[in-house]
Amino acid sequence: MDGKRRWIGICVVLAALCLTRGFGAGTPAAFAGSIYKYVDENGVVHFTNVPTAPGYQKVDLPPLPTLPIPRKLSEDSFQQHIHKAASIFGVDPRLVRAIIKAESDFDPMAVSHKGAMGLMQLMPQTAKEMGVQNPFDPLENIFGGVRYLKEMLRRFNNSLLLALAAYNAGPEAVEKYGGIPPFKETNEYLRRVLRHYMRLKRQ
Structure with a gap:
């Protein structure tokens, strides 16, 4: 003491x-x-x-105490960023929350085995195309991810399922198969996002 x-x-x-x-x-x-x-x-x-x-x-100063740095934050931690981006791009903020929950479980430092980064798991090329300089910055990541989601919705005539499938597997895969690609990962991703989205809509 x-x-x-x-x-x-x-x-x-x-x-x-x-x-x-x-x-x-x-x-x-x-x-x-x-x-x-x-x-x-x-x-x-x-x-x-x-x-x-x-x-x-x-005066000989004692060493600074080491404090743990939290990674995963609560679903409410980024509400301001989510609502701002959703408002600018005309997307349901509950859908954005559902995607973040499914993609990274609200871990802004998450990196997938394929190299997707941050809250909305942006691939390096996608992040670059969306103007994201630091994919681990929550604000940049959310704006880039929501902008990309909006582009997928426009590309597939506002079809939520096709846009989400394109977000996960890439728009080229959706166009190649003429619908949801027959990938196990993509189908599981759709179920996760839609489950979270329905839960948020019921709240």
């Missing part, structure tokens, strides 16, 4: 130093230097990152 209290105390001091010297949250240089302390004749401890007297001594 002593080490924990010491770390908390130093964090408070660091925050105070940033505030008093005008450092903002976007300036990590505030923490780049060392921290020094000085005890005056009244026993008051002073902290600074710019020592102005020979009595200041360098």
